Amino acid sequence: MSLYDLHDATLNDMDGEGFAYSEKTVYGKAYKGVFFGENEEKIEDLASEEDDATFEGILYDRSREREKSFSVEVTDVVSTPSGERADFVATEKP
DSSP states (O other): OEEEEEEEEEETEEEEEEEEEEEEEEEEEEEEEEEEEEEEHHHHHHHSSSOOEEEEEEEEEEEEEEEEEEEEEEEEHHHHHOOOEEEEEESSSS
């Protein structure tokens, strides 16, 4: 995986920084990403909810960088010095 830059982003209307990227799999393309936010409780709630969240931010796809909005499932939450990190996978094609 290449290294990508953090950009302003939102996850369910929560401001923070993050990005999404495409990854080739045996099943085709998968879209994954990370989001860093300050509100630990809100981010952890997203991980435990059954409903999808909405990511709005930069998507890196091949050599392009585009602003996109799409539904995601939060798969993991990790505490970091930069705030809470939410790892996610797209539940729809961006």
